[in-house]
Amino acid sequence: MLNKYTGHTLNELVSCRPFQVVQVLCCMKSLKSLLVTAALLAPAAQANLILNGSFEDNIVAKGKWAWFGADKVNGWEGSNIEIWNQFGGVAAFDGKQLMELNAHGTNANNSWSIFQSFATTVGQRYQLTFAYRARASSTEQFQVSVANLIQTIQNSDKKNWSMFTGYFTAQQNTTTLTFTSLTKGTFGNFLDDVQVTGLSTPQRQSVPTGPMLPLLALGVALLWWRRRAV
Numbered sequence: 001m002l003n004k005y006t007g008h009t010l011n012e013l014v015s016c017r018p019f020q021v022v023q024v025l026c027c028m029k030s031l032k033s034l035l036v037t038a039a040l041l042a043p044a045a046q047a048n049l050i051l052n053g054s055f056e057d058n059i060v061a062k063g064k065w066a067w068f069g070a071d072k073v074n075g076w077e078g079s080n081i082e083i084w085n086q087f088g089g090v091a092a093f094d095g096k097q098l099m100e101l102n103a104h105g106t107n108a109n110n111s112w113s114i115f116q117s118f119a120t121t122v123g124q125r126y127q128l129t130f131a132y133r134a135r136a137s138s139t140e141q142f143q144v145s146v147a148n149l150i151q152t153i154q155n156s157d158k159k160n161w162s163m164f165t166g167y168f169t170a171q172q173n174t175t176t177l178t179f180t181s182l183t184k185g186t187f188g189n190f191l192d193d194v195q196v197t198g199l200s201t202p203q204r205q206s207v208p209t210g211p212m213l214p215l216l217a218l219g220v221a222l223l224w225w226r227r228r229a230v
């Protein structure tokens with residue numbers, strides 16, 4: 001019967017010279033180490049820390065738009081939030097619905113701003129991505145801010161979605177992502193598919209694992225016995 005770790009029968013292992021046993025075990029260790037290292041280097045899928053980042057949770061009829069108080073929109077706070085479902089033939093970047101930052105309703109400050117807070121680890125780096133598109137003017141602008149990342153975006157393309165990718169390092173256990181319109185009025189600045197994900201640093205060291213340790217110990221013991229016997 002073949003040993004599942006060595007690929008040799010028990011008789012083959014017992015009858016072979018100690019040097020050969022160590023060779024087999026060392027080869028196996030290398031193979032195992034390679035497998036473990038490959039697993040550690042493989043990128044792990046990171047969960048999106050933003051709730052309702054695609055603005056799909058509120059029910060808006062196809063071909064329509066609606067506006068909601070931020071307290072009626074999962075995850076988000078701040079100004080009123082206007083959500084479109086393929087209104088005017090504008091397709092969402094992700095799913096069926098998008099959000100227009102320059103919303104509808106009372107806005108005494110003339111500065112539309114929505115934000116969402118989420119748990120973070122101090123010192124860890126994160127990636128922020130979202131899609132944006134101008135609605136009515138090539139001069140639409142908005143600002144995005146999160147931790148040490150603050151950027152003003154000229155939102156000029158009225159026909160195509162653009163993708164933003166940025167990075168920040170968390171400075172507190174709770175971090176807030178904020179979008180603020182720099183263009184006044186109720187037209188402008190579509191947003192969709194907001195995502196924040198943690199970045200992990202690949203670990204390059206290999207780790208010996210369970211079944212290999214007793215076999216390596218056996219190899220070392222056999223080598224020691226052979227040297228004493230000479």
Ligand SMILES: [Ca+2]
Pocket residue numbers: 053054055056092093094095096097098192193
């Ligand atoms: Ca969406």
Ligand SMILES: [Ca+2]
Pocket residue numbers: 082100102103104186187188
């Ligand atoms: Ca609007």
